[in-house]
Amino acid sequence: xxxxxxxxxxxxxxxxxxxxxxxxxxxxxxxxxxxxxxxxxxxxxxxxxxxxxxxxxxxxxxxxxxxxxxxxxxxxxxxxxxxxxxxxxxxxxxxxxxxxxxxxxxxxxxxxxxxxxxxxxxxxxxxxxxxxxxxxxxxxxxxxxxxxxxxxxxxxxxxxxxxxxxxxxx
Numbered sequence: 001x002x003x004x005x006x007x008x009x010x011x012x013x014x015x016x017x018x019x020x021x022x023x024x025x026x027x028x029x030x031x032x033x034x035x036x037x038x039x040x041x042x043x044x045x046x047x048x049x050x051x052x053x054x055x056x057x058x059x060x061x062x063x064x065x066x067x068x069x070x071x072x073x074x075x076x077x078x079x080x081x082x083x084x085x086x087x088x089x090x091x092x093x094x095x096x097x098x099x100x101x102x103x104x105x106x107x108x109x110x111x112x113x114x115x116x117x118x119x120x121x122x123x124x125x126x127x128x129x130x131x132x133x134x135x136x137x138x139x140x141x142x143x144x145x146x147x148x149x150x151x152x153x154x155x156x157x158x159x160x161x162x163x164x165x166x167x168x169x170x
Contacts, residue, residue: 007066015058017135018128022054023047025124053097057125058132060096061089074136086129087122094121 026046033041042049065085069077094117102110 007062011059011062011066014062014132015055017132018058018061019051019055021128021131022057022124023051026050053093054124054128057090057093057121058128060093061086061125061129064089064092074133074140077133079130079133082133083126083130086132087126089129090121090123090125091118093125094118097121 024047026049029050030046033039033046065082068085095114098110098113098117102113
């Protein structure tokens with residue numbers, strides 16, 4: 001399989017994983033609204049909307065990750081750095097989303113919507129990225145998600161290792 005086909009498959013896989021996670025978050029919101037108010041108050045059901053946004057955000061994150069960390073493997077990346085790129089991807093996606101909505105809606109300010117959605121999507125992107133890295137490490141190592149012993153050192157792309165300041169424990 002060619003290099004680009006693997007990257008495309010990885011981007012779609014990341015999008016599907018994020019879409020499933022965001023779909024679940026939308027389902028929780030939908031159930032909460034139904035239990036408290038008795039109606040959803042939305043044109044698009046929250047799980048479907050959140051799932052679609054999660055898919056696009058996951059593909060966006062995958063593209064950013066491929067550009068900046070293209071040669072590194074999952075075991076060579078630190079969790080904070082990975083989450084940071086997830087936040088950057090979420091922020092970029094929120095800017096694209098808000099600019100698209102601002103073009104179609106009258107009277108909606110770009111900056112006021114970005115101030116609200118930017119941090120929200122950045123936090124969602126960081127959390128999704130951290131979860132993706134944890135799952136990828138688990139799949140790669142066949143280990144447990146709670147096994148923190150291997151996080152004390154991070155292997156760099158050139159093969160050198162460096163210790164994390166807190167020994168890998170938050």
